[in-house]
Amino acid sequence: MPLTRHAQFQLLFPDEPAFRWNQIESSFFSSAKNWSEVTAIPSAMRERLSPIPWMSVELVQMQVSKNGDTHKALLEVDGGKEIETVLMKNPRGAWTICVSSQVGCAMRCGFCATGKMGLTRSLISDEIVDQYRFWGDYLLTYNLQPKTFVPLRISNIVFMGMGEPLANYEAVKESLNTLLAHTDLGKTRITVSTVGVLPRLEQILTDQDWPHVRLAVSLHSAIAQTRKQIVPTSYDDFLPKLEDWAKRYLTKFGNRRHHLTFEYVMLKDVNDTPAHAKALALFVNRIGHVRVNLIPYNLTGVEFECSEDSAIKQFLAALEDRHVTTTRRRTMGSDIAAACGQLRDRYKTRDLATCESPATSST
Numbered sequence: 001m002p003l004t005r006h007a008q009f010q011l012l013f014p015d016e017p018a019f020r021w022n023q024i025e026s027s028f029f030s031s032a033k034n035w036s037e038v039t040a041i042p043s044a045m046r047e048r049l050s051p052i053p054w055m056s057v058e059l060v061q062m063q064v065s066k067n068g069d070t071h072k073a074l075l076e077v078d079g080g081k082e083i084e085t086v087l088m089k090n091p092r093g094a095w096t097i098c099v100s101s102q103v104g105c106a107m108r109c110g111f112c113a114t115g116k117m118g119l120t121r122s123l124i125s126d127e128i129v130d131q132y133r134f135w136g137d138y139l140l141t142y143n144l145q146p147k148t149f150v151p152l153r154i155s156n157i158v159f160m161g162m163g164e165p166l167a168n169y170e171a172v173k174e175s176l177n178t179l180l181a182h183t184d185l186g187k188t189r190i191t192v193s194t195v196g197v198l199p200r201l202e203q204i205l206t207d208q209d210w211p212h213v214r215l216a217v218s219l220h221s222a223i224a225q226t227r228k229q230i231v232p233t234s235y236d237d238f239l240p241k242l243e244d245w246a247k248r249y250l251t252k253f254g255n256r257r258h259h260l261t262f263e264y265v266m267l268k269d270v271n272d273t274p275a276h277a278k279a280l281a282l283f284v285n286r287i288g289h290v291r292v293n294l295i296p297y298n299l300t301g302v303e304f305e306c307s308e309d310s311a312i313k314q315f316l317a318a319l320e321d322r323h324v325t326t327t328r329r330r331t332m333g334s335d336i337a338a339a340c341g342q343l344r345d346r347y348k349t350r351d352l353a354t355c356e357s358p359a360t361s362s363t
């Protein structure tokens with residue numbers, strides 16, 4: 001695992017005051033393109049810093065959806081390890097980026113392309129932050145191409161790429177604090193999605209350094225047996241424990257602008273029946289300030305099938321009847337296999353189908 005730029009700086013300049021690093025770090029988010037353009041620091045210092053990589057990620061492959069709304073990059077970190085990151089146009093007239101927090105993932109969720117890869121290693125905070133910097137540079141150069149004029153602003157970040165962010169807690173926290181310090185993004189514009197690593201969720205309740213960005217928990221079922229079938233790291237008393245945690249979290253941090261989201265991937269005949277909708281509504285209503293996000297399944301293998309469009313609609317209606325605030329995720333970039341882990345998978349091995357036809361893909 002490489003050392004962070006900050007750790008390398010500290011090794012080189014152990015006696016420098018803290019403001020110096022802050023000055024250097026802010027230059028990573030300025031128009032400077034390399035060390036020689038960081039004119040705020042003395043040239044002798046610049047020279048000694050120059051062996052530290054200016055950027056920790058490098059483009060391997062880019063795919064752009066036909067309508068230009070989704071751009072997906074396969075990036076290389078640390079000599080050959082590959083991660084994915086996605087740039088998506090959002091309804092705010094700007095861009096949302098989806099970042100990876102690990103190379104692969106250890107959670108083994110059966111429907112997830114990354115889950116099938118296993119974990120290679122966690123990313124260091126620079127490698128997470130540099131996905132944002134990569135897209136910033138990309139938007140500038142993309143705009144220079146003939147006939148393209150796109151907004152430059154990245155208004156939202158979701159930690160929904162490869163990996164389990166809370167299994168890489170310290171680096172994710174550091175990346176969040178860096179992004180919040182050096183970009184115009186506020187805490188409500190960043191979402192960390194987790195499978196629900198309870199010890200880390202507990203830690204968030206008391207960790208003074210954890211910034212209270214939005215949290216999304218990948219619930220996928222409010223019935224213990226079904227959840228275990230979909231999410232192998234789940235266990236019998238996960239749901240009551242999550243419920244207890246969520247109540248305490250919302251008592252402490254919930255307000256009009258701060259809720260919890262439960263993500264729910266729709267798998268045909270596995271978790272999309274009326275009984276599942278009822279169990280989910282009861283679970284959510286016991287907790288309170290929670291929103292449900294239904295995710296149409298992006299096909300990644302043969303174990304699961306996509307829910308019918310009609311089943312998703314019924315499921316959504318059943319939740320709304322029980323006063324659960326529910327959204328259905330827009331499916332973006334299905335022509336370029338944009339679900340996490342899919343690009344790497346596709347690039348390496350085989351072609352993948354998607355079960356959503358374009359007609360149903362923008363709900």
Ligand code: SAH
Nearest residue numbers: 112160163164193194195218263297298339
């Ligand atoms: N490890 C984190 C981030 C995973 S990706 C987590 O579990 O939340 C973000 C979301 O996309 C998760 O809810 C995940 O379950 C979901 N997801 C992963 N693969 C998918 C696929 N092929 N189709 C639909 N949703 C998928």
